[in-house]
Amino acid sequence: MSRRARLMFFAVAAAALAVTLGVGLAGLPSFGSQVSAYARMLNEVSGRQRHVTDVVSAITFDYRGIDTLFEEFILLGAVTGISVLLRPLSDETRQLPEDKAPDRGIPPPSPAVWLLAVFLSSLLVLTGLETVTHGTLTPGGGFQGGVILASALYVVYLGTNYRTVERYQPDALLESSDGVGAFGYVFIGLLGLMAGDVFLTNVVGLGVTGNPISGGIIPLLNLTVGLEVAGGFAILASEFLDQTAVIRTKTGPR
C-alpha cells in the first residue's frame, strides 16, 4: 500500500472513529457533575472497613486486588519477554569497549557528577522506601515507589562507568526480587484461603488508622509489588544498556 493510499484509508477510518467516539463521549454525564455511586460508597466506607486513609490504595490492593494481581503478572511477563528478546544471540558476544582497546580506558566521571550521583541515589532510595511503605496513608504505593527505587540504580550508572556497574550489579538479586515480589502477592492471597475464606481476603489485623502499619494485607502487598517493580525496572534498564554497551556482533560491525 502506498503512503497516499494508506493516508486515504486512515482518513476514512478516522472520520468514522471520530463520529463514534463523539457519540459515545456525548452520552457521558457532563464533566465534573457527579461520580459513580460505587466510588461514593467506597470513599465513605473504606476508612472504617480497612483502616486506611488513601482510598486509591484500598481499591488497588483490596477491593480490586485480583486486578492488581494480573497487572503485576503483565509486568512480570513483559520483563521476561524483554530479557528473552534482548539476550545475546548466537552471532553476538558480550564485550566491553575496553576489551578491544585496553590501553585507552574510559575516563572516569568528574568528581562533581560522582558526588551528585551519590547524593541523588541515596535520596532516591529513601524516597522510594517512603513511598512504598506509606502507600496506605498518602498517595503512593508499591508501583510508584518501585519505579523510584529502580531509578536509583540508573543514577548510580550515570555517576560511574559501565564496567563498574556490570561487575557489581546484583543480577541474581534483581531477578529473584522480581519473581519473589510477584509470587509474594499470590502467597498473601493464599493466606485468605488458608484462613478458610476467599482468595485475597484481608485476614491480617487492621491496626490503627493513620499508623504506617495499618490496613491489614495492604501494606504487605505494597511491599511485594514494590520489590517486583523495583527489580523489574532495574532489569529493564540493564538489558537495554547491555545492548548499547556490551553486546557486539562476533564478526565486527554489520
Added chain:
Amino acid sequence: MSVLAYGVVAWLFLVGIYGVVTSRNLIHLVVCVSVAQSATDVLLLEIGYRNGGHAPVFVDLPAHPGPAVDAVMQALALTDVVVGAAVTALLMALAVQVHKRAGTLDPDELRATRE
C-alpha cells in the same frame, strides 16, 4: 466545558493513531502508541472528576472541604499507566532487534527488504 474535556480525549487518541499510520521510524511509532494510550488515562481521570472535589486521601489534616473525586478511576488509571509502560518497553525491545536484523527502523523499508 464537557465538550473541551472529552474533545481532548478524542483528539489525543486520533493524533496518536495518525502518528502510527504515518510514522517513518519505529521508535517514533512506539511513542505515538503511548500518546494514543494516554487518551485512556485522561478519559478515566475525567470521568472520575467532580467539580471542587479533593483527592480521595483522608489523612488527619485540616478538614478537606467538599466532596472527594472518584478513587476507582484513579486506581484504574494506575493500572493503565503500568500496562502502558510494559507495552512501551516490550515494543522498544522489538525495535532494537528489528534494527539489528534489518539495519533500518523505517517500517516502509522493512517491507521492501522482505520482498
